[in-house]
Amino acid sequence: MNCPKCQGPLQFLHLPDGIDIESCPFCNGAFYDADELTFDLPFEDAKDAGCLCPRCGGAMRGATVYGGKLTLDHCGRCKGVWFDQGEMQKLRALSGKENVVGRRGPEPEAGAGPEPAGSEPAEPPPVVAAVPATREQILAAFNRKVGIKAKKDADGRKKPAAAEPFDCGLWDNPDIARNPCVVHDGRKYLHFQTSKPMTTYVLGEFNWRVAVGDEALARDFVCPPFILSEDKTEEDTTWSLGEHMEPQEVWQAFKMEGVPPYRTGTAPAQPNPHGPALDSMAPVFWKLAAAAAGIFALIAGFSQNKVIQTFPFQYAVTDPERSRVTFPFDIAGRTSNVRVKVDSNVDNQWAYFQMALIDTRTDEALDFGREVGYYHGVDGGESWSEGSRSDTAFLPSVKAGSYYLRVEPETDSQLLAYTIELKRDVPRVSYLLWAWLLLVLPVGWVWFRHRSFECGRWQESDHPWTTEDDDDDDDD
Amino acid sequence: MKYTIFGAGIVAFLAYALFVGWSYSDVDEVKGVPKSVRENPGAYREHYKTYVRHHYYGK
Structure with a gap:
């Protein structure tokens, strides 16, 4: 609910005797239901106040009391009264009653007695329309604290509305121009669907008069768990705010027996459980x-990321021994990896290198092998290539010490030149x-x-x- | 909370792996390599597994 005067969001204020009023923190006005005042106010001349009731959306009327000494805005529909700042104190002074706010005794039931002659014709009792509405809309109508607001434009004047069209500009949807977002209470609601419902059955209680055959243009906007619905007729536009409730919650609220029906599909305002x-x-x-x-x-x-040694080797098929060993070299620094990179000149050939990094003091070795192979050619006029002339291996957690490397190549090449590079402490992206x-x-x-x-x-x-x-x- | 613990574990293992140079490379640790390897590199050959090529290149 928003303030009828400054459009600020109203806040609930809890008073003694279980009275909850809605007050505006910006202009300090407050809205009282009719039964939250201890006596009926003696309204005199009334005219359109130019604002809407924050409770039911009805037109507010500015009526004088006590000989025109005070003008109060009250709703012709729900009889609630809006007090601007300071008006409550004036009312107390004029009425001579200190207890203006409080619960009255139970009112006589409707139809219990004849209506007093000359009294203002009572507003028709609110009825519920079985407008093809979502569950949320119906719940919103039942929940008087959720609030209903409307704007009337029958007189040609634009009235404050609960929600104003807002082009969110972020929604990648070609229908954005026809279906804008709306913003209400700081929440951005996305258009969900537009329909043209017709009243076919009336059951329960609504805050506006409904008749069978009524038609409206309904647009739903969602910001889970909230849904904002716009029902537009020729006479007026009604905005309804609903909040999603779990089926079990509704089931218990209406004191239904058994279990609610199994939920299928996804409700428009159902909160995303993964959100x-x-x-x-x-x-x-x-x-x-x-x-x-x-x-x-x-x-x-x-x-360190530092090259320790680079060893160039050559192998010929005529060599009596193809294995090679390097001279001892030191690997310094904390325990970390050693990258071994093999580069060769294979050309439409392959080569496999069996290697061992051997600790000179402990005679422990890290055995590993790497294969390289590079092939290329021209096929059907297109050149192709496959494989690589180089490969790398990472030796894990090599401690500092003195090592030597043994390499034994196998290849289908008659003459092979290859280089082995050892690099210490290489970070791995x-x-x-x-x-x-x-x-x-x-x-x-x-x-x-x-x-x-x-x-x-x-x-x-x-x-x-x-x-x-x-x-x-x-x-x- | 579970994701935080899971993610913290991942980050902690990343730090450990980077710091100590952990690797999933297929490296065999062999103990007792003969001292004669440096003089006779072929003497170590019996420690090797038989190499079988699995990949064939070319179109």
Whole structure:
């Protein structure tokens, strides 16, 4: 509900005796239901106040009391009264009653006695229309605290409305021009669907007069768990605000027996069950991803990343022994990896290198092998190539010490030249990429489920989520 | 909370792997390499597994 005077959002104010009034924190006005005043106000001359009742959306009338000494705005429909700042004190002074606000005794039941002669004709009792409405709309009508607001333009003047059209500009939908978003209470509602409902049956209680055969143009806007509905007739436009309730909650509220029917599909304003998880995981993901990047940068910044030795070798098929060993060399620094890179001159040939990094003191070896092969040619006028002349291996957690390398090549080449380069403490970017991938997988899974839920929701709307690719596929 | 723990574990393992040079490379650790390898490189050959080519290049 918004203030009828300044349009600020009203706040509930709890008074003794269980009285809840709606007050405006901006202009300090307050709205009292008719039964929240201890006596009927002696309204005299009344004229249009130019604003709408924050309770029921009815036209407010400015009526004088006590010989024109005070003018109060009251609703002709629900009889609620709006007090501007200071008007309550004036009323107390004029009425001579200190207790203006309070619960009255039970009112006589309707039809219990004849209506006093000369009294103002009572507003028709509110009825509920079985407008083909969503559950949320009906609940909104039942919930007097949710609030209904309307604007009338029959007199040609634009009245304050609960929601104003707003071009959100972010929605990639060609219908955006015809179906704008609306903003209400700081929430952005997206257009969901437009329909033309007709009243076929009346049951229960509504805040406006409804007759069978009434037609309206209805537009629903959603911002889960809220739904904003616009019902437009020739006479007026009614905005209804609803909030999604779980079936069990509704079932218990109406004291129904048994269990509610099984829920199928997705309601327009049904909260996405994956939304909270996604909202909580997304910032954690970014923090962790940044932490991983920071750790990588820190360790990479302090890593040696230094070439220890480069050994050039040659192999000929006529050599009596193809194995080679290097002279001993030192590997310094803390325990970290050693990258071994093999480069060869294979040309339409392959070569396999069996290598061992042997500790001179402990006679322990790290055995590993790498194969290279490079082929190329021209086929059908097109040149092609495949494979590589080089390969690398990472030896894990190599301690500092004195080592030598043994290499034994196998190849189909008659003459092979190859180089082996050893590099110490090489930071591996692939580890960072793997970490990012592992971090994004759970988020991606939740995002996928979140999006699937939203697809299900919007599939029932006027704007189903489709892409041009999907359309193309359909065409195919 | 579970994701935070999972993610923290990933980041912690990343830090460990980067710092100590952990690798998933197929490296065999062999102990007791003969001292004669430096003088006779072929003497170590029996420690090797038989190499079989799995990939054939060319179109």
